[in-house]
Amino acid sequence: MNHAYLEIMESYRNQQEQNKAARKQRKLVLYEKIPRIAQIDLKMSQISSEISKSLLKTPHKTDLLLSQLKRELDALKSEKSVLLTDHNIPANYLDLHYKCAKCKDSGFLEDNTRCSCFNQKLISKAYEMSGIEQQLEKQNFDHFNLNVFSSQILPKEKVTQRENMMQVLSESEAFVSSFPRSGNLLFYGSSGLGKTYMCNCIAKSLLDKGHSVIYQTPFSIINILEKKTFSDKNNPFVQMAYEQLFEVDLLIIDDMGTESANSFTISEFYNIINSRILKEKSTIISTNIKLSEIASFYNDRIDSRLKGHYKIIRFFGPDIRWER
Ligand SMILES: [Zn+2]
Numbered sequence: 001m002n003h004a005y006l007e008i009m010e011s012y013r014n015q016q017e018q019n020k021a022a023r024k025q026r027k028l029v030l031y032e033k034i035p036r037i038a039q040i041d042l043k044m045s046q047i048s049s050e051i052s053k054s055l056l057k058t059p060h061k062t063d064l065l066l067s068q069l070k071r072e073l074d075a076l077k078s079e080k081s082v083l084l085t086d087h088n089i090p091a092n093y094l095d096l097h098y099k100c101a102k103c104k105d106s107g108f109l110e111d112n113t114r115c116s117c118f119n120q121k122l123i124s125k126a127y128e129m130s131g132i133e134q135q136l137e138k139q140n141f142d143h144f145n146l147n148v149f150s151s152q153i154l155p156k157e158k159v160t161q162r163e164n165m166m167q168v169l170s171e172s173e174a175f176v177s178s179f180p181r182s183g184n185l186l187f188y189g190s191s192g193l194g195k196t197y198m199c200n201c202i203a204k205s206l207l208d209k210g211h212s213v214i215y216q217t218p219f220s221i222i223n224i225l226e227k228k229t230f231s232d233k234n235n236p237f238v239q240m241a242y243e244q245l246f247e248v249d250l251l252i253i254d255d256m257g258t259e260s261a262n263s264f265t266i267s268e269f270y271n272i273i274n275s276r277i278l279k280e281k282s283t284i285i286s287t288n289i290k291l292s293e294i295a296s297f298y299n300d301r302i303d304s305r306l307k308g309h310y311k312i313i314r315f316f317g318p319d320i321r322w323e324r
Pocket residue numbers: 100101102103104105106107108115116117118
């Protein structure tokens with residue numbers, strides 16, 4: 001745990017260095033483009049130091065001088081802001097830009113509690129999903145292309161695959177916009193139809209909004225369950241990873257049914273699914289199992305929780321093999 005903790009603190013320090021370097025770079029570019037701003041900044045820093053000097057030396061006699069310096073400073077400030085506006089440069093261009101505005105990339109909020117981004121980093125480490133945000137860069141709602149889906153009516157279907165995916169897309173977007181009061185989703189259908197892609201889109205949007213997300217296959221979850229129960233009981237990091245299965249804002253279990261279910265995993269999965277329903281914490285499950293076979297693959301209790309508490313969303317049509 002401590003090791004993970006130190007690594008995360010280190011990553012915040014690196015991020016802050018990067019932010020400073022990026023600002024320095026933006027400044028150089030700006031000075032090159034509008035040299036007058038470089039002069040203004042220089043003049044402004046000279047005036048500021050003059051102000052502090054005169055305050056130190058002769059605090060009682062400086063009123064007149066001080067107000068004159070402040071007027072100069074204001075004039076320079078407004079000249080600078082006019083220059084920026086004229087060149088269509090945002091007013092905050094030379095401020096530090098943060099990945100997490102809430103904690104300014106420090107990991108901690110003003111009241112010294114851990115920021116949600118810190119918790120997500122712990123979760124990502126525990127589940128080896130570090131860098132998930134970069135991985136998800138391409139699979140998000142902005143890159144979603146409905147045109148890859150067939151627009152032909154298939155036998156026995158009322159709508160085309162593309163029309164169905166429009167529906168799936170709007171359900172998924174609604175899930176994100178009403179989060180954390182979105183309930184649960186069950187994506188089912190054979191592989192290669194976009195279920196994983198859609199899970200990625202949702203995970204990415206919610207991570208961007210600062211929610212915590214565990215996004216895993218059943219194998220890695222079982223791995224944590226086994227460590228917690230058998231091999232690594234007293235490891236606080238494993239303990240935390242286990243607790244987060246119940247506490248995390250969104251749990252996504254992708255490709256359920258690909259694991260070999262046994263009585264241990266079935267009762268653990270039931271416990272997770274049921275506890276999250278009781279706590280009104282959202283879960284998304286995707287599976288290749290047919291709805292009619294959930295009860296026989298798992299058991300009646302899991303079957304009834306999924307069918308009673310999850311919005312069931314079906315994927316169908318030709319395999320477009322884009323999930324690889
Ligand atoms: Zn933060």
